[in-house]
Amino acid sequence: MVILFGVMVMKNEEKTFEIKKTFSILIVCWLIIIGAFMMWTINNEKGSVYIYATNEARAGFEKDLLYRYWSTIHGGTYVPVTEHTPPNPYLNHITERDILTPSGRKLTLVNPAYMTRQVHELGEKLYGMKGHITSLNPIRSENKPDDWEVESLKSFENGTIESLAIKIFEGAEYLRLMRPLIVEKSCLKCHAKQGYVEGNIRGGISISVPLKSYKAVSIKNIKNLVIIFGVIALLGMVGLFWVGLLMNRKELDRCIAEQALKEATDISRDNMINQHVTTSRCLDALARGNSVKCSTNHSNGSSNFFRNNRSAAVVPSDRFV
Numbered sequence: 001m002v003i004l005f006g007v008m009v010m011k012n013e014e015k016t017f018e019i020k021k022t023f024s025i026l027i028v029c030w031l032i033i034i035g036a037f038m039m040w041t042i043n044n045e046k047g048s049v050y051i052y053a054t055n056e057a058r059a060g061f062e063k064d065l066l067y068r069y070w071s072t073i074h075g076g077t078y079v080p081v082t083e084h085t086p087p088n089p090y091l092n093h094i095t096e097r098d099i100l101t102p103s104g105r106k107l108t109l110v111n112p113a114y115m116t117r118q119v120h121e122l123g124e125k126l127y128g129m130k131g132h133i134t135s136l137n138p139i140r141s142e143n144k145p146d147d148w149e150v151e152s153l154k155s156f157e158n159g160t161i162e163s164l165a166i167k168i169f170e171g172a173e174y175l176r177l178m179r180p181l182i183v184e185k186s187c188l189k190c191h192a193k194q195g196y197v198e199g200n201i202r203g204g205i206s207i208s209v210p211l212k213s214y215k216a217v218s219i220k221n222i223k224n225l226v227i228i229f230g231v232i233a234l235l236g237m238v239g240l241f242w243v244g245l246l247m248n249r250k251e252l253d254r255c256i257a258e259q260a261l262k263e264a265t266d267i268s269r270d271n272m273i274n275q276h277v278t279t280s281r282c283l284d285a286l287a288r289g290n291s292v293k294c295s296t297n298h299s300n301g302s303s304n305f306f307r308n309n310r311s312a313a314v315v316p317s318d319r320f321v
């Protein structure tokens, strides 16, 4: 019995170890899956900074095109001469560059590039977004391109439609986007004398979007993601641990039941053997004609068995008479 119990305990310990092992593997797998999913989401979140900044830069470029188009179809715009908006020396050849209103106000013609420059200055002051209109062949020397713009403008000549890069200006990170400006019929009024024809690339506009505010939002989102994934990972671990405990307890119950069943089977088998021995002795005695008092110390079941079989036991004794 003690050996049997020992074997049972060992079996149960083996099973418990197996369950523990399986659930440890499951928990590790769960943590790996959640970890991988978290890294993927964080990477996406980091990437979204560049997507949002690119979209902002594209929107900025398209807005530039839009008001430039408006200005171009009007052949430029007349605005009051101020300290900030003096007459453009590069429009000297235009006869009506400067005009006087009937009341005596001085107006000057602002070409699209001049307008773009002033809008970019305002944009940088108000929103921190830098813009630069430029060309490989600039009329105005200040419009000359920087190294990255030179590369981009050259790539436009080879058919590239957009150039993107991350650059650092004065210690701050910027997303830079550049697209070409194509010569249209309306541009030729001022640019034909430089030899441009419709369809040529006159230059381009580069937009630089500061990444600081996007990154600040992204860091906040990443912190929230880490907390959310941490809670999910923890809940999953607790769930798995709980299921593991339940299975372990079930296994223990099953083991106890199995042990009880085994013990009960062994007892009844022992009873049967004892009963068989007693019955044989009685039959022998009856056969020898002795009056016997057959009794058994075992369970009622055993006595009943003997009683029920007594007549059967007498019959064969006749054969011995």
Ligand code: HEC
Binding pocket: 072, 075, 076, 088, 090, 091, 110, 111, 112, 113, 114, 133, 134, 135, 137, 138, 139, 140, 141, 143, 181, 182, 183, 184, 186, 187, 188, 189, 190, 191, 202, 203, 204
């Ligand atoms: C009313 C005249 C006028 C029209 C119309 C005009 N431009 Fe210009 N553009 C100029 C002048 C003058 C400059 C150079 C000085 C400056 O920055 O104002 C210039 C500058 C530029 C520049 C910057 C590089 C440089 O040469 O300094 C680009 C690019 C440009 N123009 C493209 C265009 C395109 C494309 C169109 C048509 C969609 C166009 N312009 C229409 C007058 C004009």
